[in-house]
Amino acid sequence: MSEIFLGASPEHIKKERAKARELRKSQWWKRKLNERVCYYCEQRFAPSELTMDHKVPLARGGFSTKANLVPSCKVCNTQKKHDLATEFQPTEESE
Numbered sequence: 795m796s797e798i799f800l801g802a803s804p805e806h807i808k809k810e811r812a813k814a815r816e817l818r819k820s821q822w823w824k825r826k827l828n829e830r831v832c833y834y835c836e837q838r839f840a841p842s843e844l845t846m847d848h849k850v851p852l853a854r855g856g857f858s859t860k861a862n863l864v865p866s867c868k869v870c871n872t873q874k875k876h877d878l879a880t881e882f883q884p885t886e887e888s889e
């Protein structure tokens with residue numbers, strides 16, 4: 795089985811990143827931040843500690859839609875990136 799989708803085009807990522815930047819300025823996103831809850835660990839944070847995260851990463855063909863964007867604390871965000879980085883290099887040799 796090699797049906798795993800590994801990467802979106804750079805154009806897709808660029809376009810969706812721009813959309814995310816716009817949404818970050820929106821009232822909708824400000825309301826999200828004011829809920830002060832990380833989507834992943836469900837702990838409470840100051841709005842300044844939350845970052846915008848794509849549930850389905852852009853690199854995997856995700857979109858910057860309201861349904862795909864969630865507030866994430868820095869720890870969860872880093873953790874998630876780390877997991878994905880591992881997934882992205884399945885053939886990488888360790889040590």
Ligand SMILES: [Zn+2]
Binds near residue numbers: 867870
């Ligand atoms: Zn978190």
